[in-house]
Amino acid sequence: MNAIEINHLRRIFRAQIGVFNRSIKEVFAVDDISFEVQQGELFGLLGPNGAGKTTTVKMLTTLLIPSLGSARVGGFDVVKQANEVRKRIGFIFGGERGLYWRLSGDDNLRYFASLYGVDPEVSKKRIPYLMEMVGLKGRGNERVGGYSRGMKQRLHVARTLLHDPDILFLDEPTIGLDPVGAREFRNVILDLQSQKKTILLTTHYMFEADALSDRIAIINKGSVIALDTPSGLKKHVSDLSVVEVETFGASEIVIEKLRALPFVDALSVEDRDQKQMILIQTERGAEAVPDVISALEGQRVGRVIVREPTLEDAYVRLVGGGA
Ligand SMILES: Nc1ncnc2c1ncn2[C@@H]1O[C@H](COP(=O)(O)OP(=O)(O)O)[C@@H](O)[C@H]1O
Numbered sequence: 001m002n003a004i005e006i007n008h009l010r011r012i013f014r015a016q017i018g019v020f021n022r023s024i025k026e027v028f029a030v031d032d033i034s035f036e037v038q039q040g041e042l043f044g045l046l047g048p049n050g051a052g053k054t055t056t057v058k059m060l061t062t063l064l065i066p067s068l069g070s071a072r073v074g075g076f077d078v079v080k081q082a083n084e085v086r087k088r089i090g091f092i093f094g095g096e097r098g099l100y101w102r103l104s105g106d107d108n109l110r111y112f113a114s115l116y117g118v119d120p121e122v123s124k125k126r127i128p129y130l131m132e133m134v135g136l137k138g139r140g141n142e143r144v145g146g147y148s149r150g151m152k153q154r155l156h157v158a159r160t161l162l163h164d165p166d167i168l169f170l171d172e173p174t175i176g177l178d179p180v181g182a183r184e185f186r187n188v189i190l191d192l193q194s195q196k197k198t199i200l201l202t203t204h205y206m207f208e209a210d211a212l213s214d215r216i217a218i219i220n221k222g223s224v225i226a227l228d229t230p231s232g233l234k235k236h237v238s239d240l241s242v243v244e245v246e247t248f249g250a251s252e253i254v255i256e257k258l259r260a261l262p263f264v265d266a267l268s269v270e271d272r273d274q275k276q277m278i279l280i281q282t283e284r285g286a287e288a289v290p291d292v293i294s295a296l297e298g299q300r301v302g303r304v305i306v307r308e309p310t311l312e313d314a315y316v317r318l319v320g321g322g323a
């Protein structure tokens with residue numbers, strides 16, 4: 001049995017627009033998504049903002065009702081058997097509230113354990129076990145208000161594991177964490193993976209999806225546009241090299257001129273402080289460099305490097321250069 005099965009799932013939001021000439025606008029937040037997640041698999045859902053990741057997770061966690069299509073989680077239908085689904089899942093949404101800051105970490109877990117109906121004898125053993133698992137051993141007596149963001153996020157994980165769910169939904173769990181906090185959080189995810197939990201992780205950090213996922217679905221505008229292992233996705237760009245050019249204040253016109261060069265497959269620009277990094281995907285590799293430089297004539301150009309493609313480059317190619 002698959003842990004998660006999604007069949008032609010759709011969610012349409014109807015929003016009223018306009019004040020005087022009122023009309024209804026339909027947003028296809030999730031537009032015909034189908035995929036399966038195996039038991040024990042860590043499945044990454046990757047996509048730009050507004051792609052439909054959270055809406056998908058909300059339907060799978062019974063927080064939103066699908067407009068069309070169906071989904072089963074732990075073998076149960078998310079609409080008709082929502083209570084059975086809820087018993088078997090845990091979820092955390094990034095930047096989520098829902099911990100009591102005036103209470104200690106341990107007291108928060110005790111409170112939620114009783115709310116979820118966990119037997120007190122069980123939670124007596126389970127709370128210290130979970131605190132240790134998420135790296136909060138010895139910190140359980142401190143008020144949550146004094147925890148770092150990363151510690152709070154790990155306490156959220158402990159909270160969602162109180163009833164020992166088999167299937168976990170983590171929606172952008174490392175958003176807003178500093179690099180150390182994010183790394184500690186990823187270690188917790190790896191630990192959960194070794195316990196054979198099924199995990200659906202949404203993120204827009206490519207390297208995170210690459211490092212953790214068994215398989216990844218890339219979603220854009222409500223649809224799955226690619227589904228493969230991280231290395232399978234990278235094969236989409238294995239014929240390419242990436243030329244990275246550092247520039248200072250290059251105009252739109254110059255960038256469009258580069259984009260129009262016949263050997264440029266995809267181009268994206270990342271702003272970094274005063275600098276811009278222009279990333280060009282091309283089959284020509286290092287041979288493309290002289291043409292790129294001459295197209296940039298009159299511009300201030302810094303470092304230029306040619307490198308192998310990463311998962312992020314595969315993503316840029318699939319989602320389009322604008323991403
Ligand atoms: N409650 C809502 N009402 C109207 N539109 C919504 C609502 N929730 C989400 N949307 C729209 O649905 C699309 C998908 O959103 P979301 O699932 O949050 O994307 P993601 O999590 O990938 O960033 C976006 O266009 C968003 O504006």
Ligand SMILES: [Mg+2]
Binds near residue numbers: 053054055171
């Ligand atoms: Mg989201």
